[in-house]
Amino acid sequence: MTEKNKAKVREILDTYLECNHHRKTPERYAVLDAVYSIDGHFTLEELDAELTKRNFRVSRATLYNTMHLFIELRLVMRHSLVDGTKYEACYYNDSHIHQVCSVCGQVTEINVPAVTAAVNDLKLQRFRKDTFALYIYGVCSTCQAKLTRKKNDK
Amino acid sequence: MTEKNKAKVREILDTYLECNHHRKTPERYAVLDAVYSIDGHFTLEELDAELTKRNFRVSRATLYNTMHLFIELRLVMRHSLVDGTKYEACYYNDSHIHQVCSVCGQVTEINVPAVTAAVNDLKLQRFRKDTFALYIYGVCSTCQAKLTRKKNDK
DNA sequence: ATAAATGCAAATATTTTGCAAGCGC
DNA sequence: GCGCTTGCAAAATATTTGCATTTAT
Numbered sequence A, B: 001m002t003e004k005n006k007a008k009v010r011e012i013l014d015t016y017l018e019c020n021h022h023r024k025t026p027e028r029y030a031v032l033d034a035v036y037s038i039d040g041h042f043t044l045e046e047l048d049a050e051l052t053k054r055n056f057r058v059s060r061a062t063l064y065n066t067m068h069l070f071i072e073l074r075l076v077m078r079h080s081l082v083d084g085t086k087y088e089a090c091y092y093n094d095s096h097i098h099q100v101c102s103v104c105g106q107v108t109e110i111n112v113p114a115v116t117a118a119v120n121d122l123k124l125q126r127f128r129k130d131t132f133a134l135y136i137y138g139v140c141s142t143c144q145a146k147l148t149r150k151k152n153d154k
Numbered sequence C: 001a002t003a004a005a006t007g008c009a010a011a012t013a014t015t016t017t018g019c020a021a022g023c024g025c
Numbered sequence D: 001g002c003g004c005t006t007g008c009a010a011a012a013t014a015t016t017t018g019c020a021t022t023t024a025t
Helices: A003-019 A026-035 A044-053 A060-072 A113-121 A141-153 B003-019 B026-035 B044-053 B060-072 B113-121 B141-153
Strands: A076-081 A084-089 A097-101 A107-110 A127-140 B076-081 B084-089 B097-101 B107-110 B127-140
Touching: A003 A026, A026 A044, A026 A060, A044 A060, A044 A084, A060 A076, A076 A127, A076 B076, A113 A127, A113 B113, A127 A141, B003 B026, B026 B044, B026 B060, B044 B060, B044 B084, B060 B076, B076 B127, B113 B127, B127 B141
Parallel strands: A097 A127, B097 B127
Antiparallel strands: A076 A084, A097 A107, A127 B127, B076 B084, B097 B107
């Protein structure tokens, strides 16, 4: 993530905290920066490691609180995949389509403009649409091969 | 869920267990039946309650094991929403689009044929696509009204 | 008879909570 | 100074695991 983009999300947080009379604590900015420095999905544990690497220690409670805040602000997306809960910076990310193998748990982000457009064009009643996540479940070719082999063995 | 449809999913489980030389335990059929008797999303706790109501007791471990199996078989879908993990019978269910309010957590299932078609038409490389789940995040009108009111108060 | 599946209980992992202390406004 | 936010530690939940026992094949 470029510095310019990090500045932009920092500004979004800034504006929100000011408008809603919440505090601009160093923790919130440090966590945001860490989040936007990690590429792709990450666990809470990994986020904590990133912060430690930067010599910034936050408590578990604050980490959870802050992630909840960021999710409400659409700065972070939470995914619950086969191998546990993962987070992801989502402000500069319009690839919300995940291909998930339910055998091995492997997740691949894919880009499908037609689907993205269909979702974005969607008009919802009494609902302010902000973002979306699409999970396509199936079996990857590697696992498919293993399954076929296993069946033949028997 | 009609009895006819329950019979159909039971048959799917049956065929799978036979072909793969796994055991047809009473637990597996009892859990499947309970799953397909509950309407909409449910927690593990609620599933356990349904089984207890039917005088069928299964251990926590078996419940988790069985749900994992059903998920692989596409008989069950697992959702991780704001208010925790939810499961859902999914074999006779093609409404996989969820509208999720990130403030109150309310989930509404919606039907959008255009989007469903776009996803179903999708061709993926080296991946056997089975099913999908789409989550559209935003703010419901009730929460939106509350937020606006709060902002005006200040 | 054999191996897979279950139950149980303990271990682990994950998330929330209450309260005292710290600090942004 | 006020009261939101944090850290801490404990509590509450959720999920997995090892092992003895049961049971489907």
